[in-house]
Amino acid sequence: MAGSNILGNLFGRSPIGPIQEHMQVANQAVQLLPDLLRASSAEDWDTAKALHKDIEQAERAADKLKRSVRRHLPKSLFLPVPRSDLLGLVSMQDSVANTARDVAVIVMGRNMRFPESLQEGVLEYTEACAATSNQALLAIQELDELLEVGFSGREVKLVEAMLKQLDKMERRTDKLAIDLRGKLFKLESELPPVDVMFYYRVLSLLGQVADEAEAVGDRLQVLMAK
Amino acid sequence: MEIIAQHGTTFMVLACLFGFFMAWGIGANDVANAMGTSVGSRALTITQAIFIAMIFEFAGAYLAGGEVTSTIRKGIIDADVMAGHPELMVYGMLAALLAAATWLLIASIQGWPVSTTHSIVGAIVGFAAVGISVDAIHWDKVGNIAASWVVSPLMAGTISYWLFISVKYLILDTEDPFHRAKRIIPVYMWLVGFMISMVTLVKGLKHVGIHLDLGMGGDFADAALASALVGLLVAGFGALLLRRVQEVPNSQNRFYSVERVFAILMVFTACSMAFAHGSNDVANAVGPLAAVVSTVQSGGVISAKAAMPWWILMIGAVGIVAGLATYGWRVIATVGRKITELTPSRGFAAELGAAGTVVIASATGLPISTTHTLVGAVLGVGFARGIGALNTRIIGSIFMSWLITLPAGAGLAIIFFYIFKAIFGFE
Numbered sequence: 195m196a197g198s199n200i201l202g203n204l205f206g207r208s209p210i211g212p213i214q215e216h217m218q219v220a221n222q223a224v225q226l227l228p229d230l231l232r233a234s235s236a237e238d239w240d241t242a243k244a245l246h247k248d249i250e251q252a253e254r255a256a257d258k259l260k261r262s263v264r265r266h267l268p269k270s271l272f273l274p275v276p277r278s279d280l281l282g283l284v285s286m287q288d289s290v291a292n293t294a295r296d297v298a299v300i301v302m303g304r305n306m307r308f309p310e311s312l313q314e315g316v317l318e319y320t321e322a323c324a325a326t327s328n329q330a331l332l333a334i335q336e337l338d339e340l341l342e343v344g345f346s347g348r349e350v351k352l353v354e355a356m357l358k359q360l361d362k363m364e365r366r367t368d369k370l371a372i373d374l375r376g377k378l379f380k381l382e383s384e385l386p387p388v389d390v391m392f393y394y395r396v397l398s399l400l401g402q403v404a405d406e407a408e409a410v411g412d413r414l415q416v417l418m419a420k
Numbered sequence: 421m422e423i424i425a426q427h428g429t430t431f432m433v434l435a436c437l438f439g440f441f442m443a444w445g446i447g448a449n450d451v452a453n454a455m456g457t458s459v460g461s462r463a464l465t466i467t468q469a470i471f472i473a474m475i476f477e478f479a480g481a482y483l484a485g486g487e488v489t490s491t492i493r494k495g496i497i498d499a500d501v502m503a504g505h506p507e508l509m510v511y512g513m514l515a516a517l518l519a520a521a522t523w524l525l526i527a528s529i530q531g532w533p534v535s536t537t538h539s540i541v542g543a544i545v546g547f548a549a550v551g552i553s554v555d556a557i558h559w560d561k562v563g564n565i566a567a568s569w570v571v572s573p574l575m576a577g578t579i580s581y582w583l584f585i586s587v588k589y590l591i592l593d594t595e596d597p598f599h600r601a602k603r604i605i606p607v608y609m610w611l612v613g614f615m616i617s618m619v620t621l622v623k624g625l626k627h628v629g630i631h632l633d634l635g636m637g638g639d640f641a642d643a644a645l646a647s648a649l650v651g652l653l654v655a656g657f658g659a660l661l662l663r664r665v666q667e668v669p670n671s672q673n674r675f676y677s678v679e680r681v682f683a684i685l686m687v688f689t690a691c692s693m694a695f696a697h698g699s700n701d702v703a704n705a706v707g708p709l710a711a712v713v714s715t716v717q718s719g720g721v722i723s724a725k726a727a728m729p730w731w732i733l734m735i736g737a738v739g740i741v742a743g744l745a746t747y748g749w750r751v752i753a754t755v756g757r758k759i760t761e762l763t764p765s766r767g768f769a770a771e772l773g774a775a776g777t778v779v780i781a782s783a784t785g786l787p788i789s790t791t792h793t794l795v796g797a798v799l800g801v802g803f804a805r806g807i808g809a810l811n812t813r814i815i816g817s818i819f820m821s822w823l824i825t826l827p828a829g830a831g832l833a834i835i836f837f838y839i840f841k842a843i844f845g846f847e
Contacts, residue, residue: 199751200533200791200814200821201453202758204798205460208808272812274805342675342763344584344805347593 207266209273209280210337216259216284217334217410220291223252224327224403227294228320234301235313242302249298256291260284274345275417283413287334290327290406297399300392308393309381312374319370319397323404326363330407333357333414340418350418360411367404371397423507427844428716431510438517439709439732440739445524446536446701447743451477452751453791454697455690457798459756461767463686466756470749472687473694474741480698480782481737483620487785488700489733491561492540492707493714495785497548501556506715508552511840512833513708515551516543519832520704523825533821535789539829540704541565546830551837568786569822572777573796580773580800583608587765588804592678598667601681605662606655612688612772613654616695617647619779658688675765682764689771696778697790698740704787706736761808766801773797792818 226249233242263284267277300306308316333356336349343349374397382390424431455473458464464472502509520539527534541562548556591600621643661684670676710732717729762770774790774797781788795814802810 199452199456199755199758200795200817201456201798202755203533203817204795204811204814205759205761205807206809206811208761210808266809270811270813272799272802272810274802274807338673339675341806341808342673342765343592344588346588346805348595349593 206271208341209263209267210341212259212263212266213280213284213287214334214337216256216263217287217290217331219252219256219259220287220294221327221331223249223256223291223294223298224324224407226252227297227400227403228317228324230298230301231308231317231320234305234307235317237307239305246298246302249295253291253295256288260288274341279413279417283410283417286406286410286413290330290403290410293399293403293406294327297396297403300396300399304389304392306389306392306396309385311381312377312393315370315374315377316397319367319374320400322363322367322370323400323407326360326367326404327407329356329360329363330410333360333411337414345418353414353418357411357415360408364404364408367401371401423844423846424510424716424719431514431712431716434514435510435517435709435712436735438514438521439705440735440742442517442521442524442536442540442705443702443736443739444743444746445521446705447477447740447745448747449524449528449743449751450536450701450790451694451697451740451744451748452755453794454693455752456755456759457693457762457767457771457794458686458690459752460759461683461686461762461764462760463683463764463767464690466749466753468687469690469752469756470744472690473744473748473752476691476694477698477702477740477744478737479620480695480700481702481740482698482733484623484695484699484779484782485702485706485733485736487623488703488782488787489707489710489736491565491785492544492703492787493711495561496541496544496558496565497552498556498558501553505846507844507846508841509715510712511837511844512544512547512551513711515547515833515836515840516540516829517705517708518836519543519546520829523828523832527825532824533817534825535791535821536701536704537787537789538569538822538825540708541787542826542829543833544708545826547833547837550830550834551841565786568781568788569792572781572786572788572793573799573818576774576777576793576797577800577803578773579776580769580797581804583769583773584766584801584804584806587769588806592675592765597675597678598681601678602662602665605681605685606659608685608768608772609658609688610651610655612651612692612775614647614651615776615779616692617650618643619699619783621646623783654688658684661687679764682768686764686768686771689768689775692775692779693771693794696775696782698737699782700778700788701790702733702736702740705739706732707787709735762798766806769801769806770794770797773800 226245230242230245233245264281267280271277333353336353340349340353378393451473455469459466459469520543523539524534524536545557545562590604591597594600622640662681665681665684667677713729713732774794777793778788778790795818799810801807
C-alpha cells in the first residue's frame, strides 16, 4: 500500500534545511581563504595545496547541494515563500563558493605571494571578507526560525538587524579594498606587470566574495518581505 | 417476505462478516491518516498512537457514530420505494458493502488514493439507481453529501488557518514563547475537551441510554454547560502535564522547547482526531450492516424508524480496533515517517481544525472523508506560511479519487447486486 497514502504524499521535502546546509558549505570554502593567504605569505606551499584542495572540495559539495535543492523544488510545490526567491537565494549562495574557489585557483596556480608591505593589509581584508560571509551564514541560519513563526513579526526584525550588520561589514571590506588598491598602485611600477594584474584580480575577487555574501542577505530580505 | 424468512440468518451473518471486514479495512488503512500526523511530528510514539487510537476510535464510533450510520442506512435510499421487496434492500446493502470492500482492496494493492466514504456512498447510490430505480434515491440528500465533500476540506482549512495564525500571534511571535505557550495552550486543550464532550452529550448519550439534566432549560444548554466543565477538567489535566516540560537551551533552534510544549497539546488533539474519525468512518461499515439487520429482524418490513441495536456499532468499533492492531500500526509508522516536516505547533492546528470539522459533520450525519478534511486542514496551515513544502499535486489526486471511486464503487455494487439477486431469488 506504498503509494496509496494521500497524507503521506502531501508533504514535500522542505527546502529550508538543505538551503541552510548549502550556505554552511559555501561559507566553509570562504573561511579557508585567510589560511590560504597566510600559507602563501609564509610560502608554505604544502599547506596551501591542502587548503586549496579543501576549498575545491567544499565548492563541489556546494554544487551538489545546490542541484539537490533545485531538484526538490518542482513547480507543483506549495511553499511559504516564492519558489523563485528560494532558487535565487541558492544561486547567490553558490556563487559565494564559486568565487572563493576562483581566488584559491589563482593563488595556487601562480604560487602567488603579495608584496611584503601589503601582506598585513591583504590578510585583514581577507578576514573581513570571510567575516562578511560568516555573517550571511548566521542570517541564513535563522531561516528555520523564520519558518517557525511563518516569516513574520519579531523574527523578521531580528534577521533584519543581522542584515544591517552584514551591510556594515561589507562596507568595511570596500574601504579596506580601496586602501589596498591605493597602496598597490604606488608599488605597481616596481613589480612584474603580470603579477600586478593578478594582485588586482585577487583583490577584486575577494571583494566579490563579500559582495555576494551581502547579496545573499538581500535575497533573504526579499524572501521575508510579503 | 419469504426470502427474508428463509435466508434471514444467512443475510445477517453475511452482513456482519462484510461489515466487520469493512471496519477492519478502515482500522487498517484509514486510521493511519488520523494518527499519522501525531506520529510524524513526534508528539507520539507508534505505541502511544495505537493506544490512543484504540480508545478514542472506539469511543467516537460508539458514542458519536450513530448519526452518520443512520444517514448511510436510511438517508440515501428512499425505503418506501422498496416496501414490497425488502430483499432488494438486503441484496443492495450487502452488495454495497462487498463492492466498497473489494474496491478498497484493489485500490490499496494498486496504490491508488481512495476514500472509504466515497466508495460506500458510490456503491449505495449505484445499486439503488440501477438495481431499483432512479427515484429510489434521495437526490437532495446525496447532493448535500457531495457538497460536504467540497465544503469539509475548505472548512477544516479555514479553521486550521486561523488556529495557526492565533498561535503565531499569541505564542510564537512573543518575547518569551516558551512561557506563553504554557499559559495559552490549556485554552486549546479546553477546546478539545469541550468539542468531544459536546458531540458525545448531544448525539451520543441518547442511544447509550443516559439522559443528562442540569436544569439549564434544554438539552443543548445542559450539554454546553457540562461540556464547558469537562473542557476545564481536560485543560486542568493538560496544565499539570505541561508543568513537567522544562525549558532546554538549544542553539540550533530557539523554538525547540516551545515545540515540546506543543507536543503535549498534540496528544490531546490526537485523541480528538481519533474520536472524530471513529465517529464518522465507522458508519461506512456499520450503516449498511444496520440496514440489513433491521430489515431482517423486522421480518421484511423496511422501516425508517426502527431503532438500531447497540451491538451493531460495537461490531464496527471492534472491527476498527482489530484492523489497527493487526495491520494499521504498520501503516501509521509509514505515514508518520513521511510527514516529519510537520512540527507539533502546526500539527495540532491541522488536527484540531480537521477534528472539529469531522465532528460537526458526524453530528449532522454527513459522511465525509476524514483524510480529505485533514489534507484541507494541512493546506490551511500552509497558507498561513507555516509549512516548508506541500505537494499541491495531491489536490489533483483527490479529485481523481472522487472521479474514479464513485463509479467504481457503483459499478461493483451493481454487479454484486445482480449476483445476489440471482443466487437468492426475487419475489
